[in-house]
Each structure stands twice: as C-alpha cells, then as structure tokens.
Amino acid sequence: MFSADVKPRFLKPGERSTWEEDKSDIDPNCATAFVYNPHVSLSLEQQRESLPVFRNRNHILYLLEKFQTLVLVGETGCGKSTQVPQYLLEAGWSSDGKVIGVTESRRVAATTLAARVAEEKGSLLGQTVGYSIRFDDCFDPEHTRIKYMTEGILLREMMADPLLRNYCVIMLDEVHERTLYTDIVMGLLKKILRKQRNLKLIVASATVDAEQLYNFFNHNSSQDMSKDTSVILSVEGRLYPVDIHYVKEPVPDYVKALVDTAALIHEHEPLGDMLAFLTGQEEVDRAVSLLKELAVNNKSNLKPLVLPMYGSLPNSEQLKVFRSTPRGLRKIVVATNIAETSITIPGIVYVIDCGFVKLRWFNPETHTDSLVVVPVSQASADQRAGRAGRICSGKAYRLYSEADFNALSVATPPEMQRSDLAMAVLQLKALGIDNVLRFNFPSPPPARNLHSALGLLYALGAIDSNGHLTEPLGIKMAEFPISSLYSKALMVSGEFGCSEEILSIIALLQVQNVFTKPSGGQNAIKARIAKRKFEVQEGDLLTLLNVYTAYVKHDMSQDWCKKYFLNYKGLRRAQEIRTQMLHLLKRFNIPIISCQGDSEKVCRCITAGLFPNAAYLHYSGVYRTVRGDQELYIHPTSVLYTLEQPKWLLFCEILHTNQIYMKDLTVVKPSWLEELAPHFYEKTIDRDYSL
DNA sequence: CTCTCCCTT
Numbered sequence: 136m137f138s139a140d141v142k143p144r145f146l147k148p149g150e151r152s153t154w155e156e157d158k159s160d161i162d163p164n165c166a167t168a169f170v171y172n173p174h175v176s177l178s179l180e181q182q183r184e185s186l187p188v189f190r191n192r193n194h195i196l197y198l199l200e201k202f203q204t205l206v207l208v209g210e211t212g213c214g215k216s217t218q219v220p221q222y223l224l225e226a227g228w229s230s231d232g233k234v235i236g237v238t239e240s241r242r243v244a245a246t247t248l249a250a251r252v253a254e255e256k257g258s259l260l261g262q263t264v265g266y267s268i269r270f271d272d273c274f275d276p277e278h279t280r281i282k283y284m285t286e287g288i289l290l291r292e293m294m295a296d297p298l299l300r301n302y303c304v305i306m307l308d309e310v311h312e313r314t315l316y317t318d319i320v321m322g323l324l325k326k327i328l329r330k331q332r333n334l335k336l337i338v339a340s341a342t343v344d345a346e347q348l349y350n351f352f353n354h355n356s357s358q359d360m361s362k363d364t365s366v367i368l369s370v371e372g373r374l375y376p377v378d379i380h381y382v383k384e385p386v387p388d389y390v391k392a393l394v395d396t397a398a399l400i401h402e403h404e405p406l407g408d409m410l411a412f413l414t415g416q417e418e419v420d421r422a423v424s425l426l427k428e429l430a431v432n433n434k435s436n437l438k439p440l441v442l443p444m445y446g447s448l449p450n451s452e453q454l455k456v457f458r459s460t461p462r463g464l465r466k467i468v469v470a471t472n473i474a475e476t477s478i479t480i481p482g483i484v485y486v487i488d489c490g491f492v493k494l495r496w497f498n499p500e501t502h503t504d505s506l507v508v509v510p511v512s513q514a515s516a517d518q519r520a521g522r523a524g525r526i527c528s529g530k531a532y533r534l535y536s537e538a539d540f541n542a543l544s545v546a547t548p549p550e551m552q553r554s555d556l557a558m559a560v561l562q563l564k565a566l567g568i569d570n571v572l573r574f575n576f577p578s579p580p581p582a583r584n585l586h587s588a589l590g591l592l593y594a595l596g597a598i599d600s601n602g603h604l605t606e607p608l609g610i611k612m613a614e615f616p617i618s619s620l621y622s623k624a625l626m627v628s629g630e631f632g633c634s635e636e637i638l639s640i641i642a643l644l645q646v647q648n649v650f651t652k653p654s655g656g657q658n659a660i661k662a663r664i665a666k667r668k669f670e671v672q673e674g675d676l677l678t679l680l681n682v683y684t685a686y687v688k689h690d691m692s693q694d695w696c697k698k699y700f701l702n703y704k705g706l707r708r709a710q711e712i713r714t715q716m717l718h719l720l721k722r723f724n725i726p727i728i729s730c731q732g733d734s735e736k737v738c739r740c741i742t743a744g745l746f747p748n749a750a751y752l753h754y755s756g757v758y759r760t761v762r763g764d765q766e767l768y769i770h771p772t773s774v775l776y777t778l779e780q781p782k783w784l785l786f787c788e789i790l791h792t793n794q795i796y797m798k799d800l801t802v803v804k805p806s807w808l809e810e811l812a813p814h815f816y817e818k819t820i821d822r823d824y825s826l
Numbered sequence: 827c828t829c830t831c832c833c834t835t
Contacts, residue, residue, distance in 0.1 A: 241832065269834055287834035295835070316833070416829055447829060472830055493830035506830065550832095562834090616834030645834095652829085715835090771827040792828075 179255045183221075186214030187371045194368065195219060196226050199304070203328055204336045204352035204365035208345045210372025211521065215339050216244075216308050217252050220281045223304055224263075228335075229280040233303035238286045240314045241477065242268045249273070249283040269616070270711045286316035287616070293323055294566060304335045310348065311341040311514065312476060313549035313578070319559055321577045323566065325352060328364075341514060342369070344546060351577050375524040377486075381537040389489040390418050392534050394425045397467055400485050400532070401439055407484025407529070408466040410474060412519050414493040414508050419443045422469045437465050444470035444480075447648055450704070456480050475518055479525070486523040488516055490535040496553045498791075499587035501765045504555065505791035512547045516540060549578045556580060556588040557619045561597060564604050565613035594747055594815055595623045611723050615716065617641060620787075624744025625720060631740035633730035634720060639683040640676050640737075642713035644787060644799060646705035649682060653700065662700035670774040673734055674784070674801040676741060678774050683709065739811065741801050745785040746812035750797060751805070752782050758797065760789075761816070770796035783808070 183189065188209065198205050209215045220235050229235055239245040249266035256263055265274025266283040274282055286307075293299065305324065310317055324336055338348050345367050352365040386392035393411050400409060413419050426441045433439060444456050460466040460482060468480055472492055492515060496505045511519070516533065523529025533540065551559075560571050568574050572585055592598045597609035597619060604610050608626060615622035621641045628634035643649055650666050653659055669681040686706050689695040696703040720727060730736040750758045750767065757766050758780075767789060769776050775784075787799035808816045 267835095285833065291835045312832090314832070414830070445829090446831060475831095477831070495830070508830090558834090614835080647831095648829090712834095719835090770829090772829075776827075790829090794828095796828080 179257075183214075183218060183255060186218055188214040188218045191368065191370050192218075192222050196222060198366050198368055199223075199335050199337070202364055202366040203332070203334075203354075204338065204349075206345050206348045206352070206365060206367045207337055207339045207370065208342050208367060209339065209370035210341065210374055211518075212374050212525065213370045213372050215370060216248055217255065219306060219337060219339070221252060221255065224280055228303050231303070234279065234301050235281045235304045235306070236289065236299075236302045237281065237283045237306045237308055238289050238320065239283060239308050240286055240312055240317065242271075242285055244309075245283040245285055246271070246273075249281075252281060252283075270715070286314065286320055289320055290316060290323075290562065291616075293320075293327075294562075297327070297566065298331055299327060299334060300331075302334060304337065306337040306339060308339045309476075310338050311344060311546070313344075313547070313551070315550040315554055315559060318549055318551040318577050319563065321348075321351070322575055325575055328352070329354060341518075345369075348577070374521050375526070375528040377520050377524040377528065378530045379520060380530065380532045381540065382534055383536065385536065385539070386534050389413075389491065389534050390422050391425070393469075393487050393489055394422050394429070396487050396532050396534065397422075397426060398429050400487075400530075401433075401437070401465060401467070402435060404485060404530070406437070406465070407527075408460055408480070408482040409468065409485040409487070410480060410483045410522055411467070411469045411487040411489075412474065413469060413471065413489050414491050415471060416445045416447065419445055419469045419471060426467060426469070436463065438463060439467050440464045441467045441469070444468050444474055444478075446471065446473050447652070449651055449653065452654070474522065475515065480522075482526060483522050484527065484529045486520055486529065486531040488519045488531060488533045490516070490533060490539070492547075494547070494553070497555045497584060499581070499583040501763045501789075502555075502587065502760070503763075503765060503767075503789040503791050503795060507791075510539075510543055512545060513540065513543045514546045516543065551576060552578055552580050552584075554580075554584070556584050557591045558617075560585065560588040561592060561604075561609070561613045561619055564598065564602075565610065569602065591747060592619060594812075595619055595744075597623070607723075614719060617645065617716070620744050620748065622744075624740055625716065626723070626725065627743045628740050629720070629725040629728065631730075631736050631743065632726075632728050633733070633736045633740050634725060634727050635729040636680055636737045637740055638713050638716055638720070639709075640680050640741075642709040642716065643679040643683055643706075644676070645712050646702070646709050648702050649679065649705055649709075651700045651702050658700075665699045665701075668699070671734075672775075672778060672802065673738060674775055675773050675799045676787075676801045677734055677737065680737065682706075738801055738803060739807055741785060742803050742807045743811045745787065745801070746808055746815055748786050748789075749803070749808060749816075750784045750786060752780055756780075758784065765789075765795065767795040767797055769800065770798045773798065773800050775800050775802070 207215055220237055223235050245266045245268050249264055250260050253260040253264040261273040261275060262278050264281045265279040267274055267288050268285050328334060328336060340348060349365050349367050354364045355362040397409060397411055413422060420443060423441050423443045430439045442456050456468050474480060490511055491508050492511045493506055493508050496507050520531035523531050563571050563574060596605055597612050599605055612619060612622040612626060624637055625641060628637035653662055669678050671677045693703045696706060747762055749761045753759045759766055781802040783803050783805050785801045785803050786797035790796050790798060
C-alpha cells in the first residue's frame with residue numbers, strides 16, 4: 136500500500152550516547168535527589184562532549200558576544216536545552232551574580248532539565264542550578280546562576296521588574312511550539328532588549344520559523360547587515376534517520392487505514408515498538424478495540440500489546456505506556472497529540488501519522504471556542520515522524536500522499552492567533568502596554584480577537600472607556616493567574632459574603648477531570664452513582680463546591696477520593712491554587728467570609744463575574760447566548776443535562792465539537808442579571824424571552 | 827450523551 140523507496144527525510148545520525156535528552160516524566164512528584172559522585176561526573180563530562188551542540192560551543196559564545204539575539208535552530212535531542220546554559224556559565228556570563236534564565240512551556244520540562252543540569256555540574260539541585268514553577272520553587276537567590284522556569288513565571292517576573300535586571304541571558308526554549316505565553320514574552324523581550332543593551336537573548340527553535348524570528352528581533356533597520364542585532368545558527372540534530380513512507384491514494388477512513396497499517400507493520404517488520412497518532416479519544420478507543428480484535432488472530436510469535444494514550448486517561452493507565460515492553464511482545468501505542476511534544480514514549484521505532492490534529496480555535500463573532508480537526512502542519516508531521524528515530528533508525532508511515540504533505544502549511548498557527556485574548560490583554564496592560572492594538576506581536580492576532588477582549592474587559596470594569604486599567608479593580612484583577620471573569624467574581628466575593636465558597640469553586644474550575652471516568656463497565660456505573668451524591672439543582676459550580684467541602688471534611692484523604700471516584704491529584708492541586716488566591720484576596724483586604732450554606736449568595740456572586748456568559752432558553756426549546764445570539768446546548772457532563780431545562784443559565788465555557796455545548800453551568804434568575812450587570816443587560820432583557 | 831493540550835508572583 137505504500138510507495139516504496141521514498142528518500143528518508145532525516146539523514147543525520149547522531150553518535151551513540153548512553154544519555155537521551157528526555158523531558159518526559161508523567162509524574163512530576165517522583166523527582167530524585169541528586170548527590171555528588173565524581174565517577175558519575177566523569178562519564179557525564181564525556182557524554183556532554185559527544186552531543187552535537189558541543190561542536191558549536193565556541194561559535195555560540197562568539198555570536199552571543201557579537202549579537203544581542205541568537206536564534207538557535209536545532210532538532211530535539213541536540214542537547215541545546217541542557218548544554219547552552221552551561222557554556223554560558225563556564226564562559227563567565229554570570230560572574231557578576233546575574234542569572235541565566237531558561238524558559239520552558241511545561242512544568243515537567245523545567246524541573247527535569249534543572250535536575251539533569253545540576254547533576255552534570257555535580258551540584259545539588261537548587262544551588263548553582265535551580266528551577267521555578269508555580270507552587271514549586273527550587274532555587275537560591277544568592278547562589279543560583281542557571282534558572283529553568285515556565286514561561287508564565289518569567290512573565291510574572293517582568294511585572295515585578297520590567298527590565299529583568301537580574302538576568303544576563305534569557306534563553307527561550309522550544310519556541311516553535313508558539314504557546315500564548317511564548318508570544319507575549321517575545322513581544323515584551325523585544326522592547327526590553329532595546330533598553331537593556333547588556334541583556335542577551337537566545338531563541339531556541341526548530342527550523343521552520345528561524346527566519347521570521349531573526350527578523351523580529353533584528354533592531355537593524357538599515358540595509359547594512361553589519362549592524363544586525365540578531366543572527367541565526369543551526370545545530371545538527373542527533374536523531375537517527377527515519378524513512379518516510381506515503382500512501383499513493385488518499386485513504387477514505389484514516390482510523391481504519393491506521394489499524395490496517397499497524398497490522399501490516401506488525402506482521403512484516405522486525406522488532407520495535409509502534410506509535411500511532413489520531414486526533415481524539417473516541418478515535419483512539421476505536422482503533423485500540425479494532426487492533427485488539429485483530430490481535431486475537433495474531434499468528435506471529437511476537438504478540439501485540441495495544442495501549443491507548445490520551446490526556447483524560449486515568450494516571451495509572453497512562454503509566455502503562457512507559458513500562459519497558461516485555462520480551463515476546465510489541466508495544467503498539469495509539470495516542471492523541473499528547474505524544475507529539477508533551478510526553479516521550481521510549482522504544483518507538485515505527486510511527487503512523489493520520490495527518491490530522493485537533494486544535495482549539497476561537498471565534499470572536501460568537502465568542503466561542505471550537506475544537507476543530509484540521510490537517511497537521513509540516514512541522515508537526517516531522518515532529519511526529521521524529522518520534523521513531525530516538526533510539527535507532529526508524530520508519531514513519533504517513534496516511535497521506537507526498538503531494539498532500541507538500542501542500543500542508545509549514546507551521547501550525549501560533550496560539551496567539553486562535554485564542555480568546557482577554558487575559559493576555561489584561562496582563563499586557565498591567566505591564567504598561569497601553570495600546571495593545573499597536574503592540575509588536577511576533578505574529579499579530581486578528582484585530583477582532585483583540586477588540587473582543589477589550590470589549591469584555593470593559594464590560595467587567597477592568598478597563599475604562601479609554602482602554603486604561605481601572606484603579607483599583609483592573610490592576611488587581613491582572614494579578615490573578617486565572618480568567619478575567621473568575622478574577623472579577625473573586626474581587627466582589629467579599630461584598631457578597633461568600634469569598635470562602637467562591638475561592639473553592641474557582642480553584643476547582645482550574646483542574647480538569649475532577650471526576651474520574653474509569654473505563655471498566657462496573658466501575659463506570661459506580662462512578663456515576665458517586666457523582667450523584669454531590670449533584671445539586673443549582674448547577675455544576677455548586678456541585679463542585681460540594682465536592683471541595685466534602686474533600687476538606689474528610690481530611691483531604693486519598694482513600695476517600697478513591698471511594699468517590701474523585702481525582703486526588705487534581706483536588707490537591709486545587710487546594711494549592713485556592714491557598715494562592717486566598718493570599719491575594721487577603722492582600723487586597725477583601726473579607727474572607729463564608730455564607731454558611733446560603734447558596735443564593737454564591738449564585739449571585741457568580742452572576743456578578745460571569746454575567747457576560749449568559750444563555751436563555753429560547754421558545755424553540757434551544758438555548759441562545761445573550762452575547763451573540765448563538766444557539767447552543769447543555770453539555771452531557773453537566774449535572775443539569777438530565778434535569779428540566781432552566782430558563783436562564785451562566786456558563787464558564789462554550790466548546791464547539793459535534794454540537795455547540797455550554798460547560799460548567801449555574802442556574803440564575805434574569806432579575807440578578809438586570810440588577811448586577813445593568814450596563815450589560817438593560818436593553819437586552821426586555822426582549823421576549825420565554826421568561 | 828461527551829472529552830486536542832498546556833500554563834500562571
């Protein structure tokens with residue numbers, strides 16, 4: 136079925152080394168303590184020198200002396216994330232006590248890289264090398280010289296010191312992922328670099344966007360290239376070659392095609408595990424069950440071990456894909472995009488790529504987010520294929536033709552261009568960016584998205600009619616690391632006499648999958664029955680409040696969570712988030728009070744924050760949003776799904792999948808909307824709704 | 827009758 140003998144795309148085998156750069160770690164809580172060991176450090180030294188980036192050590196240092204910004208292009212595995220900060224340290228960049236800061240887009244990446252580099256330096260984590268992520272600092276302000284952190288932490292540090300005077304070099308890692316925070320931080324750094332000539336920037340990325348990043352950071356407006364302030368350097372990757380195979384004809388059903396391909400590989404190809412990419416949970420489950428059916432008729436000595444992998448899978452199920460494959464078995468992992476960047480599954484030799492990905496896309500007209508299935512970009516396809524070349528040369532099978540590949544867009548559009556920007560705009564304003572429409576974004580978002588964000592912030596009272604942050608409301612709202620609607624509700628929760636309750640609800644809304652969904656038939660039913668114990672007719676937010684109250688009442692016990700099919704790690708995280716927000720409220724002198732079970736107070740306070748997200752039951756029997764007149768439905772996971780449809784609702788989120796769904800609902804009275812948000816509702820509510 | 831995925835002093 137595949138066109139044979141297509142030339143491999145990756146032709147740069149790295150040298151064999153015992154160490155893999157690997158940021159995967161599904162459980163951030165099982166960190167190791169590192170102890171100095173001179174023998175280990177000797178072999179580490181050799182390993183460091185065998186990495187491809189080592190050959191560019193002096194060149195990197197030279198270019199950073201000469202240019203303010205270095206765009207460092209290198210494939211995953213070249214060693215840039217661990218080595219470059221050490222080169223800078225060894226070359227004396229931080230000898231005046233300044234810090235080399237490295238940003239990562241994921242928490243586990245920041246912690247595991249810091250641990251690895253501390254080990255290579257033969258020092259304890261938190262001394263010369265440390266990290267900083269939300270709720271978990273491990274660095275010493277006196278001694279730490281290399282600091283790994285998440286992008287959001289750097290943004291917060293910019294709020295405290297807009298010139299980043301503590302740093303000598305900032306390295307932005309994995310910039311090609313182009314998260315919302317990457318783009319905000321890049322836009323701000325461009326400004327900072329003009330004012331701080333001594334500050335250097337390294338932008339580490341995959342190949343596709345190097346030219347654009349170079350242009351973005353080049354402050355030279357003349358034709359004279361000797362005045363450039365930025366420069367590109369490419370570092371060879373150390374992946375093994377991966378043979379790419381394409382189909383000759385488009386496939387009608389990629390799930391089925393993927394299953395057939397997996398079966399063919401299993402039958403004909405030598406030992407080595409397989410990783411197959413699909414777009415969502417439903418597809419993954421379907422492919423897994425089809426593959427298991429085929430496995431029954433398996434004739435070869437090698438037996439297939441078929442495993443699903445996606446984000447909402449319970450932790451214990453996820454961990455199965457990381458176990459080494461027992462002798463006589465071939466692991467076949469069917470995964471969503473989680474396996475493209477977030478996690479690395481060891482031992483993969485064969486990759487199957489369906490050619491599609493599920494992306495979130497914001498529509499400013501309807502104020503809705505959609506989950507849409509779109510063709511992958513070339514960068515994504517190459518990243519997926521590269522997963523086959525981490526331990527030895529591998530093979531990648533693309534379920535689309537080579538012509539289709541060439542027609543794909545080069546890179547996935549940055550999150551900045553497809554997201555709700557209300558929070559981003561609020562934070563930019565807090566950082567002194569008055570005119571966000573003129574802000575120098577690396578990839579400017581559609582103007583409509585910015586206008587939509589400004590409109591929402593104005594309705595909430597966070598900015599005035601001139602677009603300035605209001606004092607004190609807007610300035611304080613910007614300090615909350617949560618969505619603007621939630622920070623508004625928190626800011627007024629003292630007046631409503633229910634700040635304790637609002638804190639718990641909003642903390643729980645920050646964790647996904649509060650209720651676990653076991654796959655086993657019997658347990659799935661038990662889980663549904665357990666959830667019913669918390670359900671109330673006021674809606675999902677009050678149900679979450681019941682969960683949190685019961686969790687605290689039962690001493691935050693893990694066993695209790697297990698009994699009621701609640702996500703223990705999620706609840707623990709919610710408790711941390713709650714504590715952080717509690718401190719903020721106290722700092723703002725907002726009274727911390729409980730309404731003692733008066734649920735109307737809580738619902739009214741929710742209304743005061745979430746009023747822009749109102750929907751009413753139209754006489755047609757279908758809900759409509761007040762803002763945008765968009766038809767939509769109650770999501771099946773809502774506690775209200777099986778109850779009689781309330782006339783008025785507030786939602787936390789709209790998600791367009793098969794249908795347009797509202798999630799996380801609260802039942803409200805229209806009179807509350809008129810009373811608590813008259814500026815928003817005086818005209819609208821007059822219409823003939825089925826009140 | 828449903829669920830791409832991260833992250834925040």
